[in-house]
Amino acid sequence: MSACDAPAAAxxxxxxxxxxxxxxxxxxxxxxxxxxxxxxVAPGIQWVRMPMPGSLDHINLWLLxxxxxxxxxxxxxxxxxxxxxxxxxxxxxxxxxxxxxIICTHLHPDHIGLAGWLSHRSGARVHMSRDEYLLxxxxxxRPLESPPDEALAYVTAAGWPEDWIAAFRNTRWNYFAxxxxxxxxxxxxxxxxxxxxxxxxRWRVTIGSGHxxxxxxxxxxxxGVMISGDQVLPRIxxxxxxxxxxxxxxxLGNWLDSLRAFLSLPADVLVLxxxxxxxxxxxxxxxxxxxxxxxxxxxxxDFCRTPRTVHDCLPRLFGARLNDSNRFMATGEAFAHLxxxxxxxxxxxxxxxxxxxxxxx
Numbered sequence: 165m166s167a168c169d170a171p172a173a174a175x176x177x178x179x180x181x182x183x184x185x186x187x188x189x190x191x192x193x194x195x196x197x198x199x200x201x202x203x204x205v206a207p208g209i210q211w212v213r214m215p216m217p218g219s220l221d222h223i224n225l226w227l228l229x230x231x232x233x234x235x236x237x238x239x240x241x242x243x244x245x246x247x248x249x250x251x252x253x254x255x256x257x258x259x260x261x262x263x264x265x266i267i268c269t270h271l272h273p274d275h276i277g278l279a280g281w282l283s284h285r286s287g288a289r290v291h292m293s294r295d296e297y298l299l300x301x302x303x304x305x306r307p308l309e310s311p312p313d314e315a316l317a318y319v320t321a322a323g324w325p326e327d328w329i330a331a332f333r334n335t336r337w338n339y340f341a342x343x344x345x346x347x348x349x350x351x352x353x354x355x356x357x358x359x360x361x362x363x364x365x366r367w368r369v370t371i372g373s374g375h376x377x378x379x380x381x382x383x384x385x386x387x388g389v390m391i392s393g394d395q396v397l398p399r400i401x402x403x404x405x406x407x408x409x410x411x412x413x414x415x416l417g418n419w420l421d422s423l424r425a426f427l428s429l430p431a432d433v434l435v436l437x438x439x440x441x442x443x444x445x446x447x448x449x450x451x452x453x454x455x456x457x458x459x460x461x462x463x464x465x466d467f468c469r470t471p472r473t474v475h476d477c478l479p480r481l482f483g484a485r486l487n488d489s490n491r492f493m494a495t496g497e498a499f500a501h502l503x504x505x506x507x508x509x510x511x512x513x514x515x516x517x518x519x520x521x522x523x524x525x
Contacts, residue, residue: 200257295378375395375404474522475519
């Protein structure tokens with residue numbers, strides 16, 4: 165659960181001058197191109213600011229100059245959601261453009277929502293990591309009219325009050341299938357350390373985890389550019405949640421391990437994030453994100469000197485930002501912090517009635 169930058173009005177006269185903010189340098193300022201006018205951020209890399217419904221407002225997509233046996237073309241990194249506003253942008257961008265490959269950083273609908281549609285339309289193969297592809301295929305096969313028993317057990321264990329659970333029972337469990345188009349039955353697997361030759365650039369695949377199982381980032385070491393997806397964002401942090409399918413997982417531990425590993429990447433790369441604005445300052449931002457989560461872990465550890473449910477922890481972590489539309493996501497993130505403390509043997513979990521209660525060891 166997080167709040168994104170306020171929408172920035174696209175200006176017609178090009179990017180602003182470079183600005184510094186919270187230790188990061190934004191070479192184009194807080195400016196974004198109009199959705200149907202890709203902007204070149206580096207030779208052979210164009211930025212598409214795709215609009216999206218909801219609080220995130222947008223996703224940044226990247227068009228990479230490419231070539232294959234059929235000639236010059238464009239490789240796409242991420243696709244936007246399966247909603248009319250995203251399809252309309254692609255309808256404006258695709259004429260005269262041959263797609264060579266569709267690279268998806270991870271499985272969330274804003275990143276793969278139109279991958280199947282674009283693949284079917286262009287004939288280009290989808291490139292993803294295996295865990296992301298397989299989990300996406302599973303989620304597309306299981307749209308439901310109401311939450312499954314596992315989801316009800318999850319929110320009950322979190323200590324949700326009865327009125328929250330009653331409202332939850334009446335929600336549809338089909339967000340993923342609705343906002344994505346069916347993925348093709350075959351794909352190109354991306355693995356840690358793979359090298360992709362796309363146009364004049366050589367991109368090395370670097371894998372992160374926590375926000376999603378096997379998140380792909382692309383790093384051009386020689387050219388000094390990193391396409392970071394949601395793994396590293398300049399202002400917000402992506403949701404890191406214990407999920408219904410793996411209620412005893414430790415995604416926050418995976419997330420923090422990934423961020424620390426990314427400190428081995430070059431510090432001076434131009435980071436191209438999925439949300440927000442391109443920036444320099446990778447190591448500074450990694451340290452900020454790690455420190456922020458460590459502060460929240462310390463806060464919850466202290467709070468759990470008295471036994472607490474996940475529900476009890478929500479106001480402590482999110483305060484006034486908590487509302488009906490984001491409380492499920494907030495619950496997942498609070499769960500992730502408590503499970504991390506549990507893995508560190510700093511808190512223990514005990515079931516009292518239907519709910520788990522966490523307290524300091």
